[in-house]
Amino acid sequence: TLARLRELHPGCEAAVIGPAGERGVLFASIANNRGRSIARGGLGAVMGSKNLKAIVLAGAKGLKPSPADAERFAFIVYEANKLLKSNPVTSQALPEFGTSVLVNVLNQAGAFPTRNFRESQFEAAEAISGETLRRDYVKRRSSCQGCPIGCARHTATSAASGDGPEYETVWALGADCGVGDLPQILEASYACNRLGLDTITTGATIACAMELTEEGLLRDGPRFGDGARLAPLVRAIAYRDGLGAELADGSRRLAERYGRPELSMSVKSLELPAYDPRGMKGQGLGFATSNRGGCHLRANMLNPEILGIPKMIDRFATLGKAGLLINIQDLNAVLDSLVICKFVAFAMKEDYFARLLSAATGETFESQELLRIGERIWNAERLFNLRAGFGRADDTLPRRLTDEPVKAGPSRGEVVDLQPMLDEYYTSRGWDAQGRPRPAKLAALGLETTAPS
Numbered sequence: 522t523l524a525r526l527r528e529l530h531p532g533c534e535a536a537v538i539g540p541a542g543e544r545g546v547l548f549a550s551i552a553n554n555r556g557r558s559i560a561r562g563g564l565g566a567v568m569g570s571k572n573l574k575a576i577v578l579a580g581a582k583g584l585k586p587s588p589a590d591a592e593r594f595a596f597i598v599y600e601a602n603k604l605l606k607s608n609p610v611t612s613q614a615l616p617e618f619g620t621s622v623l624v625n626v627l628n629q630a631g632a633f634p635t636r637n638f639r640e641s642q643f644e645a646a647e648a649i650s651g652e653t654l655r656r657d658y659v660k661r662r663s664s665c666q667g668c669p670i671g672c673a674r675h676t677a678t679s680a681a682s683g684d685g686p687e688y689e690t691v692w693a694l695g696a697d698c699g700v701g702d703l704p705q706i707l708e709a710s711y712a713c714n715r716l717g718l719d720t721i722t723t724g725a726t727i728a729c730a731m732e733l734t735e736e737g738l739l740r741d742g743p744r745f746g747d748g749a750r751l752a753p754l755v756r757a758i759a760y761r762d763g764l765g766a767e768l769a770d771g772s773r774r775l776a777e778r779y780g781r782p783e784l785s786m787s788v789k790s791l792e793l794p795a796y797d798p799r800g801m802k803g804q805g806l807g808f809a810t811s812n813r814g815g816c817h818l819r820a821n822m823l824n825p826e827i828l829g830i831p832k833m834i835d836r837f838a839t840l841g842k843a844g845l846l847i848n849i850q851d852l853n854a855v856l857d858s859l860v861i862c863k864f865v866a867f868a869m870k871e872d873y874f875a876r877l878l879s880a881a882t883g884e885t886f887e888s889q890e891l892l893r894i895g896e897r898i899w900n901a902e903r904l905f906n907l908r909a910g911f912g913r914a915d916d917t918l919p920r921r922l923t924d925e926p927v928k929a930g931p932s933r934g935e936v937v938d939l940q941p942m943l944d945e946y947y948t949s950r951g952w953d954a955q956g957r958p959r960p961a962k963l964a965a966l967g968l969e970t971t972a973p974s
Contacts, residue, residue: 523554526577533579539717541759542569546769548722548792552714556663556673556684560719562791562813589883597876601869605669608868610830615672615864616662620688621651623795623823628696630827630836631931632800634793635696636745637728638786638921641797642930645701649691653703670864678704683711686720689817692795693724698731699745709751716759722771725792727754729772729784730764738779783920789814789911798922800932801826803834803842806942807850809916812902818863820850830867839938843949851895858898897966900950900958908973913956916943 522537535554542549542565549565550558559565568574588594605611614622627633628646635643647653658678664671675684686694686707694706694713713720727743734742742764743750757765767775772792776785786793791814798805803822811819825845826836834842852871856863859874871888878886906915917923918937926934947954951962963969 522575523552526575527554530577530579533577535575535577537575537717538565538568538573539715539759541717541769542566543574544759544761544769545569546718546758546761547771547774548719548726550713550717550719552717556675557665558714558717558719561721561816561818563719565717588881590880594877594880597873597880601865601873601877602669604868604873605865610828610867611670611864615670618651618655619659619672619674621649621654621686621691623688624650624691624696625652626827627796629931630800631927631933632797632804632827632836633692633696634786634795634797636699637697637725637732637784638793638797638919639732640929641800641927641932643696643699643701646696648701649695649703649706651688654686654691658703658707665862668862670862672864676707678707680704681708681711683707683714685714686710689795690720690724693721694727694751695724697724697728697795698743698748698751699728700748700751701746702748705748705751709755712752712755712759716755718755718759721794722792723755723758725786726758726768726772726775727751729776729786730768732784733776733779733781736781738781786919786921787815788918789915791815793919796821796823797927797932798918798937799927799935801836802839802937802942803836803846805918805922805937805939806842806946807846809918809939809943810846810850810946812899812906819853820846821863822846822849824867837932837935839942840945843942843946846946847896847949848892850899851892854895854898855891858894893966897968900962900966900968901971903952903956903958904968904971904973907957913943913954916956 523535526535536551538551545566547563547566549563550560551565552558624646628642631641633643658676659674660677661675662671663673663675690710691706694709700706710720713723730739730742731745733739734744757763758768761769772785773787773790776782788808793808793815794817796804801822803826807820807822808815824830825834871891875886875888875891918939922937923939926936947956952958963972
């Protein structure tokens with residue numbers, strides 16, 4: 522579809538859905554012609570429900586908006602580029618290995634979810650790592666337009682080629698399914714991209730099916746390590762064919778259908794990504810309190826708990842992390858609103874974003890003001906969820922993570938003691954014990970008229 526649109530509209534940009542979106546698969550993605558996808562949450566299914574196949578933008582030259590203070594804006598961009606090129610993450614790790622550099626990092630920490638989160642280390646991690654991917658399968662690097670980092674990859678096996686995969690994809694179709702064969706993972710990844718599926722939920726749902734099969738509940742289903750079935754299952758899901766029709770509604774509905782809802786590794790019905798909270802407790806709080814469910818992009822505690830950026834904190838500690846997490850959540854809300862990649866935050870702090878916005882708009886913004894805007898966004902989203910019936914009971918984690926200790930490795934014996942963490946978080950947010958923003962907090966943010974009755 523993208524190739525045909527480019528033929529019809531040379532130089533266009535497009536957002537399109539594939540067969541999965543057309544058939545209402547609940548985790549269908551929207552792809553664009555730069556090898557990226559809007560994948561999480563099933564927006565491809567929303568487009569499909571409206572019989573909307575694609576959105577095409579074909580602009581004319583000379584229409585690019587100019588910053589209010591172009592000279593100042595250009596200088597700040599110059600400074601930002603210097604920071605990105607001097608930071609070891611944005612100048613070395615991501616350009617060299619892509620996001621899959623995290624495979625070995627998380628596995629060594631004992632925070633690499635394996636076989637539907639039954640374990641936190643994968644014995645075949647090296648075989649699917651960013652280092653192995655770079656050595657044997659990467660054909661060229663690529664980047665989003667104008668980006669100096671260049672974390673994207675084009676890869677190929679003896680049978681196929683395509684964009685990616687990202688770390689989350691390697692994990693979801695690899696370790697989470699117990700598959701250590703990188704060509705099989707790549708084939709399934711290419712199929713997800715081609716057919717329009719979120720790779721995280723696809724892999725997590727297949728992993729759930731694998732556990733249901735091994736427990737004797739799902740007949741003729743896949744088993745952990747059965748990499749040969751990955752790509753065929755991806756196609757079956759996209760076309761709602763056979764077993765794929767059951768998997769097309771996601772892991773929560775699949776697990777509930779077979780009487781084992783606890784086997785869905787999801788929060789608010791969104792499948793968890795590639796971080797085991799038993800090995801990084803702050804990340805568990807981030808998953809539980811995310812307004813859209815199991816999401817690492819709303820708040821990722823990887824930097825302080827695993828990478829030591831800006832400094833290392835005790836990843837197994839339960840309390841004392843709410844304030845840091847809130848700051849990260851509010852900043853990410855700002856970055857999403859500014860349409861700025863999360864990776865630049867490895868090298869750039871809030872003041873750079875405030876200066877860029879000031880130069881672009883001609884208005885003056887301070888870093889604390891930006892974080893206040895982020896706080897307002899976060900609370901507005903919370904109010905939306907409260908109106909939809911969500912509350913403290915939904916700020917939770919799968920029972921496996923709160924009740925089943927890790928059996929081996931660096932995180933051995935760990936579970937997430939979530940309730941005291943929630944208490945601390947709600948207090949720090951200015952919410953009541955049920956997770957409702959207090960009137961004083963809403964008034965301070967100018968949201969008092971939007972509070973649910």
